[in-house]
Structure formats: structure tokens, C-alpha cells
Amino acid sequence: MILELLKTDITEIKVDAIVNAANTSLLGGGGVDGAIHRKGGKEILEDCIKIRNRQGGCNTGEAVITTAGNLPAKYVIHTVGPVWNGDKEEKSKLLARCYENSLNLAIENGIKTIAFPNISTGIYHFPKDKAAQIAIKTVKDFDKIAEIEKVIFVCFDDENYQIYKEILEIE
Template sequence: MKIELIKGDITKIEADAIVNAANSSLLGGGGVDGAIHRAGGKQILEECIQIRNQQGKCNTGEAFVTTAGNLPAKYVIHTVGPVWDGDEEKCSKLLANCYKNSLILAESLGVKTIAFPNISTGVYRFPKELAGKIATEEVKNFKSEILEEVIFVCFDEENEEIYRTLLKNITD
């Protein structure tokens, strides 16, 4: 599985699936979540509302899929990252589940390329270095016959530098 790093806007990435760092209400919000909902259009929100009406809110670490609406991807995989509360063990496990469950769901959909944002590192205040370590480890350890490429899309230079260092250590 090829791993790529891009600094940019996840809503512009051409991949089979992009991952949304959603909030538990599933109704859009700020950061990546708001950007995906704005760029993808009302179809994504309508599907999120249907899912919410069927199952209630989405729990931290879980993942579900909707259409990508107006985005250049086929699917949006929504996952709710943990809000950092200082409990490193609990928060790390929940964040690892975000990546693992998104990858499992992507594989079940036959996705060949998937793009991840830096889940939980914005308003949820997850330490960026630790979040990057968890993300790259989960991807590196995920074995798939279907997934061909994982793209980490960093919004800022700090995350880009963290991921560049972590990925260099994986490939060396």
C-alpha cells in the first residue's frame, strides 16, 4: 500500500474516498467537517440526517459512509475523533479506532484510494505529534488486498512536517 503526503485542501483531493473528521451530531460543523459539508453540498447533510434518524449520534471512533455529493471523491467516510482530555491511553485508543474503522469500511466498499485529514488535531486539541504517530502506525499496520493508496492531507505546515518525519521513519 502506497502512502502519500499532501499539504492542501481535502475537499479537492481526487480519491475513491475522503475521510471527514465529523462531530457526533453528524450535522456539519467547523474545520474539516464544515469544509466537506460546504464543498460537498446538501446531499451529504441529507444522508447524515437519515443516518442520525436511524441510529442517533455517531460514537467516537466509529465510521459511516455517505455519498461525496459535489466532491471529486466517490464517498465520504465520516468518523468522530476524540476530544483531548489528557487521558492519553483512552484518547489514543479512540483515535486509532477512527483510522482502523475508516480503513475497514473503505475496504468493504472496494475503495482503492483513501485520503485522511489530521483527525482531532484542531478544535479537539489532540496533540499533533501523538495524533500523527497513531495515524501513520494504524495505516502502516493495516493489511489490505484492496486498498492501494492512503493519502494524508495536512492543512497546515506543522502537521505536514510531523507527518513527513513520521513517514520517512516508516520507509527507511
Template sequence: MKFLLNSTVIEIIQGDITQSEVACIVNAANTSLLGGGGVDGAIHRAGGKQILDECIRIRNAQGNCPTGEAVITTGGKLKAKYVIHTVGPVWNDGKNNEREKLSNCYRNTLNLAVEKGIKSIAFPNISTGIYGYPKDKAAEVALKTVVEFVEKNETIERIQFVCFDRENYDIYLGGG
């Protein structure tokens, strides 16, 4: 599905984010930035050692990446030129500011993309895997945050939500 908001095309697709033909893909990273399971592991495997090496340099310079924050590396062997790594919150029944932290992931990622002149970006379903964030609640936060951002900033021309599974895809089509 595709729709236009101001001058930004927003797409909801089902597929593999590592195959996205955008300038930048987003990694749902862990605080160590050293790769892991799910989308994080898939991006590190597909992008190769260069992404890990850059993550290690970032970590050595600043320490772990806090929840809700974002850092950027090249895309290594990926089609995307860049990867923005953001750390989503672990779900704790909504008792630990998870909504605000997840919203910060999207907002900080988009701000970093604008700062770097990135015109197209693809997001995975952040925090919905091992971190246990309910998929419907996560989709609602993602869509709301991105729409609010685009209403104020038209710099990014194309934003994709890449849903790995059919369940997330159907949730996004329903608006979260």
C-alpha cells in the same frame, strides 16, 4: 512525499482534502454528523446538501455516531465519490483512552472502505483542531494504525494523509 508499503502507495501531502482526487475522503466529524467547523465544515460546504441529507438519514436510523466509529455517505459535489465520517476523540491529557479511540477512527474507516470496495482514500489530521489532540501524538497514531492495517490488508491501493497546514505536514514527514 510518497512511499510504497506492500502494494499500497502512501502519500503525505499538504493541501485541501476537499480537492483530493481519490475515491473517498475522510471527514473528521462530530457525533451529530451535522457539520461543524474545520475540515467537517469545509467538506459539508464543498460537498453540498446531499451529504448533510444523508448524514441526517444515518442519524435518524442509528442516532449519533460514537467516537471512534465511522459511517459512509456519497461525496455530493466533491471529486470523491464517497465521504467516510469518523468521530475523533477530544483530547483530555491522554486520560480517556484517546489513543485507542483515535486508532479506532483510522481502523474502522479503513475497514469500511474495504467493505465498500474503495481503492483510494484521503485522511485529514483527525482530532488535531478544536478537539485539541496534540499534532505529533495524533500523527504517530495515524501512521502506526495505517501501517499496521496495510501490513495485513493490501486491498486499498492508495492512502493519502492530507495536511491542511505546514506544521502537520512537517510532523507527518518526520514520522509523527
């Protein structure tokens, strides 16, 4: 498995699946979620509405999969990260579950290349350094990681990019 780090817009990446830092409603929001829904078009929203009608949204730590609509990816895996407040150990476990459940969905759907944003580090206020450590450790320790060919961590801002670069020890 190849681990890659990019500082770019996740909606521009050509991979089998990009991961969306969604909210429980699955109906779009701000940040990466809003960008994915805007650029992906109504097909993504229509799939999300079907999922809501079937199961009532997506709980924190869980993940669901939809088409990628107009995006260069084939699929969007929507996962709901935790809001940082109170029980820090519980929030860390929930964030790790976002990555685990996204990777499990990827394997179930034959996805070989996947791109992750910095889940929960925007309006959900998860500390960026802690979130990066959880993301990288969870991906590296994932028991079926050999079934994935490439994982890309996509950072939109310089701060996250530098944190990931240091943890991954990239020159």
C-alpha cells in the same frame, strides 16, 4: 499500498473516499467538517440525517459512509475523533479506532484510494505529533491494508505537514 503525503485542501482531492473529521451529530461543524459539508452540498447532509434517524449519530471512534455530493471523491467516510483531555491512553485507542473503522468501511465499499485529514488535531486539541504517530502506525499495521491501493495523509497546515514528513521520512 502506496502512502502519500500532501499539503492541500482535502475537498479538492480526487480519490474514492475522503475521511471527514466529523462530530457526533454528523450535521457539520467547523474545520474540515464544515468545509466538506459546504463544498459537498446538501446530499451529504441528507445522507447524514438518514444515518442519524437510523442510529442516532456517530460515536467517538466509529465511522459511517455517505455520498460525496459535489466533491471530486465518490464517498465521504465520517469518523468522530476524541477530544484530548484526561485519559490519554483511552483517547489514543479511540483515535486509532477512527482509522481502523474508516479503513474497514473503505474495504466493505470497494474503496481503493482514501485520503485522511489530521483527525482530532484542531478544536479537539489532540497533540499533533502523537496523532500523526497513531495515524501512520494504525494504517501501516491494519490487517487488510493490502486491499487498499493508496492512502493519502492530507495536511492543511505546515506544522502537521512537517510532523508527517519527519515520521514518514520523506525527503
